[in-house]
Amino acid sequence: MKQTILLLFTVIALISCKREQKNSSSDWTHLSNRTQFKEHDGILEIKSGNFTYNFKSGQTPFKKIILLNASMAGYISELGAENLIVGVSSPEYIYSDKIQNLLKSGKIQNVGSEQKYDVEKIISMKPDAVFTNYIASFDNAYQLLKNNGIQVVFLDEYMEQLPLEKTAYIKLFGEFLGKEKEAEAKYEEVEKNYNQLKQLALKAKDKPVVLANEMYGDVWYLPGGKTSVANYITDANASYIMKDNKEEKSLTMSFEEVYAKSAGVQYWVNAGNHVSKKEMLVTNPFYAKLDVFNKGKIYTVAGKEKQKANDFFESGAVRADLVLKDYIRIFHPELLPEYQLTYMKELQ
Template identity: 30%
Template structure:
C-alpha cells in the first residue's frame, strides 16, 4: 500500500475526459448524493485499506494516520485488479494488492512536498517527496510509461538496458547520466546506491529476490502490472505509475483513449461473421507452454474474434504440454501466432530449423503463421502500453475483411 500527499491537492479538472469510476468532483452532485457517495467511499476504502493492512490485533500505521477519516474520492480501476487509489484531503492512498497472498500486509509510502511531510515525520510510513528528482526502473515498460507522461529526465538508473529502445535513455546511458544496474533479478547494489534513486520500480517475484536491495535501504515499489490477465488491465497501470509523479490527470486521460480505441476495435469484430481458430506458442526444451483460458493471451484471442481451443481451460497461467497433445488439438487451426527473437529476417526455413514437425500444421502449410520478431518489433516493450494497436494487428490478420488496407505494426505473416 502506498500513500501520496500534497498540500491543497486537486485531483483532476476534466471529469468528462475520464471513466465514470474516477469520482472526484462532488460539487456536481446533490447534497444527498454526496452524503451517500461519501458513506459508500468511506466504507469501501476503509474496508479495503485498513482491513487489508491489519496484522493481528495491532493497529497498523495507515489506521494510525487516518483514524476514521473517510476518503473524498476513490479511483477504482475498470480493468486492472492490482491497485486502487483513495484520496484524503491532501493525501493519496494507493493500495497494491499482494499478487500471491491476499492476507499479506502491503508496503506503504508517503509522498509529498517537504513542508507538508514535516507534519507526518513521526509516522511509521516511509515517504518519497515529489516532484520526483531521481528514480529507477527495472522494466522497459516502466520506461515507456515514463515517456508517455513526460517523466524521463528524472530517471537515474535502469536494469537490462538492452531491452530499452528509447533514444533519450540510450543517450543518457552513454553519457553516464543514467546508470546500468545489470539484471533485474540480480541488480548491482553499489551502482544502485550511487545512483541515489528516491525509489525503484520493480516487478515482484514470488520468491522475493530483492531482499538484498531492501537491506541496503532502497525503497522498492512493486509494479505488479505484468500479472494482470487482460490487455487493458496491464495498460491501466499507467495511472498507478503516474500517481508517483503527480500525473494522474495525464495518465488517466491517456488510458481513457487507449481503452476507447481498444473497445471500438472489439465492437467491430463482433459484427464479423467468421470465427477463425488459432494456435499459439512453440516448443521450449521439449515443452509447449500454451495459455490457459483466463490468461492474458486468451483474452486477446477472445477480443480478436477467434476460436481458441483451450479457451475453456481454467487458469491464468500456461499449460505445460508435449508436442503430441498440441498437435492433436491444434493441427487444423486456421492461424498460428508466435513470437521469436531472431537476428535478421525470420523465414520459414528458420522456423522449421526450430522443429521440422511444425511443417505438419495446416496453418504453416497455408501461410497463416503470424509472428512478431521481438528483436525488432518492440512487442514486449511497447505492446503492453499499446494494447489497442496489438488488437488491431490481430484483427487485421485474423479478419482481413475488416481492415483490408491496414499496415501491421507488431506482427507480420511468415511468407518467405
C-alpha cells in the same frame, strides 16, 4: 419556521454524511483486483499485490526514479517522463530510442542486470524510488536499498491478463510522477480505441481458429484460456483452441497433445522470435506436421525488435489498442485493409 429550517438542515447534513461515507468507501481507483490506489488527507495510498504503500505529501511526485524492469519503460515513455529516469537494469532490453540516447549521454546509468543489481551504485544515486516486479531471490538486495532510505515499489503489471487492466497502470505512474491528467487522457484514448476495435471485429463474417506460442525443448507452453493472449484473440473475434480453459497461466503440453487439438487451425500467433518458417523447422522439425504450418499463416511478435529489445513488451504493455488492432488485421484483414502491423510480423 425555525423548526422547519432546522429539520431541513438536519436532512441535508444526513444526506451529506451518507454521501461522504459512500465516497470514503468507494474512492479507491481500481486498476485491477491486484492493484488499487487512492489519495486522502494528503496521502497517496497504494495496494499492490501483497504490498501496501503510504506516501505523504511532499514525497511524490518523484523526480528521480530507477527501473529494474524494461517493461515499465513503456509507461514512462507514454507519459513523456523519460528525463525522470536516472537508472535502469539490463538496458539492452529497452527499446525506446529516447531512453537509449539518455543512456549514451550518461544521464541514465546502467545499474546491473536481471542476474545481479549494483546495489551500491543505486544507493549512491539516491533515487526517490526504485520500481520493480517482486522477485523473492532479490530480497536481500531490496532490504539493503530500504535500509538506506530508498523506496522500493513492487508492481504486478506483468501479471495482469485483461489488456486494459495492464494499460491502466499508466494511471498509477501518473500519480507517482505528477502527470495524472496526461495519464488519464492516455488511458481514456486507449480504452476508447480498444472498445471501438472490439465492435469492429464483431462485423467479421468468419471466426478463424487460432494456435499460440511454441515449443521449448519437449514442452509447448500454450497460453491458458484466461491469459492476455487468449483475451486478445477473443476480443479480435477469433476462436482460440484453448478458449474453454480457465487458467491465467501457461499450460505445459507435449507436441502430440497440441497436434491433437490443431485440426482446423488457420492462424498461429506469437510463434517465438523466428525469422522464417525454414528456421522454425531447424528448431523443431515436428512443426512440419501441423496443417497450419503448411497451409495457414504464422506470426511472431518481432515487428518492432532491435537486437534483444522488443517494443511489444514495452509500449505494447500500454497500447492494448494497437496490439488488438494487429490481431484484427491478422484474423480479419478485410476490416482494416490499409493498416500496417505494428508489433506482429508474418513469417515467410
